[in-house]
Amino acid sequence: MYGVQFRGTLQPNQSQRWFTYNWPSNNDVSWMVVPTTAQAGSPHVDFDLAIERASNNTVTYWLTIHNLMGDQFDFEARYNFLN
Amino acid sequence: MKTASGSSAAPALSPEVPGVKTAGVTGKVLAKPTGHAGFAPGAGGAAKFQDSGGAVIEIGKLQLIFWGSAWNSNPPPSPTSGQVTGAVESILHGSYMTGLAQYRQIGRAYLAGSYVITSSNPPNPFTDSDVANFITTQINNGVLPGHDFANQNLYLVIMPKGVNNQNSGFIGEHTYYTDGGGNRVHFGWITNNGDINAVTSVFSHELVESCTDPEGSAILGVAGTCSQGGWCEIGDVCYVNSVIDGVTVQKYYSNADSGCIAPVYPALSFPIHGTQFTGTIPANATERWFTYNWPEIYFVQWEVVPTTPGGGPQISYRVQVERPNGAYLTYWISITNLTNQPVSIEAHYTILGR
Numbered sequence: 001m002y003g004v005q006f007r008g009t010l011q012p013n014q015s016q017r018w019f020t021y022n023w024p025s026n027n028d029v030s031w032m033v034v035p036t037t038a039q040a041g042s043p044h045v046d047f048d049l050a051i052e053r054a055s056n057n058t059v060t061y062w063l064t065i066h067n068l069m070g071d072q073f074d075f076e077a078r079y080n081f082l083n
Numbered sequence: 084m085k086t087a088s089g090s091s092a093a094p095a096l097s098p099e100v101p102g103v104k105t106a107g108v109t110g111k112v113l114a115k116p117t118g119h120a121g122f123a124p125g126a127g128g129a130a131k132f133q134d135s136g137g138a139v140i141e142i143g144k145l146q147l148i149f150w151g152s153a154w155n156s157n158p159p160p161s162p163t164s165g166q167v168t169g170a171v172e173s174i175l176h177g178s179y180m181t182g183l184a185q186y187r188q189i190g191r192a193y194l195a196g197s198y199v200i201t202s203s204n205p206p207n208p209f210t211d212s213d214v215a216n217f218i219t220t221q222i223n224n225g226v227l228p229g230h231d232f233a234n235q236n237l238y239l240v241i242m243p244k245g246v247n248n249q250n251s252g253f254i255g256e257h258t259y260y261t262d263g264g265g266n267r268v269h270f271g272w273i274t275n276n277g278d279i280n281a282v283t284s285v286f287s288h289e290l291v292e293s294c295t296d297p298e299g300s301a302i303l304g305v306a307g308t309c310s311q312g313g314w315c316e317i318g319d320v321c322y323v324n325s326v327i328d329g330v331t332v333q334k335y336y337s338n339a340d341s342g343c344i345a346p347v348y349p350a351l352s353f354p355i356h357g358t359q360f361t362g363t364i365p366a367n368a369t370e371r372w373f374t375y376n377w378p379e380i381y382f383v384q385w386e387v388v389p390t391t392p393g394g395g396p397q398i399s400y401r402v403q404v405e406r407p408n409g410a411y412l413t414y415w416i417s418i419t420n421l422t423n424q425p426v427s428i429e430a431h432y433t434i435l436g437r
Contacts, residue, residue, distance in 0.1 A: 002436055030384055034406065041407070044403075074144070
């Protein structure tokens with residue numbers, strides 16, 4: 001079962017970066033950003049993922065999330081362990 | 084694991100993946116995903132509930148409120164606010180609300196906030212106006228979030244044990260009021276007899292009815308469907324409990340099933356892998372596809388692979404997500420050919436889980 005790590009709101013055409021830390025480095029994690037405001041017609045969101053090795057045993061994920069629309073919207077960042 | 088928001092340090096969208104728009108078309112229409120949607124409707128009958136076109140809550144932002152000092156008493160009450168919150172999170176994250184997709188593609192709500200408010204106590208008995216005034220006060224004091232830009236907030240108040248409505252026999256209700264800015268505030272209340280199963284049963288009833296009919300103007304029973312007065316809603320013909328993921332919920336009416344349901348996820352073995360589409364990208368070109376009606380409950384990964392042999396990097400791709408309604412997602416996939424030769428591709432999906 002996937003989890004939701006954080007939720008947020010982006011203003012029109014805004015990009016914002018989040019980081020989430022202390023993730024065990026022996027876990028492979030997949031990320032997905034899903035809008036929680038419904039609006040039809042065009043893509044709402046995409047994101048870039050960067051990874052930092054914060055210590056021997058932990059990593060930090062940096063997610064830069066982009067609002068592709070001219071309207072405000074809410075989103076949630078979902079994660080899933082691959083192993 | 085902890086999360087924090089950093090400054091917006093990164094540039095906007097990468098300019099090298101602008102996507103392609105052709106006249107009048109913003110993408111290539113692809114087949115709906117098949118074989119893993121899992122919510123095929125049952126045999127049809129005359130619909131008991133019809134859409135009157137009024138407001139619904141497509142993706143509810145639940146503000147869960149525990150009103151009164153009794154919630155912080157010592158010894159703690161049973162159930163505790165934490166126990167109720169945990170059960171509510173299970174209801175929201177699980178399969179319970181997925182049957183609402185048939186009603187204007189309403190999706191699952193999520194828990195936006197949980198609050199124990201002890202600065203006042205509910206009168207006993209209480210009225211709808213008491214609850215509305217309490218919510219208004221808490222919004223004005225900054226304790227509760229106010230009007231949401233998409234008006235998806237749903238304020239549900241859990242009463243302390245033994246605090247009852249002035250209408251004898253009423254154990255839960257939802258309705259709305261109009262605030263000073265002209266916004267309709269959707270709220271409800273749930274009484275508490277000390278049994279968490281009873282609390283979550285009533286909560287689930289008010290939850291699905293609030294989302295499908297927050298103002299008495301949307302998903303309503305046809306004449307003769309309900310025997311009671313007031314708004315005739317999908318929970319009002321299904322006073323039967325079920326248990327999902329260990330939490331008691333109340334069933335609700337499904338036109339698609341011609342009966343009362345508490346949906347459970349079909350048994351599936353994850354990951355589920357497949358090829359969603361194939362195509363050919365002209366030399367040095369970018370093309371964009373979209374694929375729609377993917378249930379939002381699924382965690383989906385995409386990978387695009389060339390099927391034309393090459394001697395170096397051939398393609399790059401970017402996935403964008405649209406939420407056209409509460410229940411489904413559309414994926415937009417822009418694929419760039421990095422070579423000066425046409426490249427054939429396959430777009431693979433992997434559903435990791437739900």
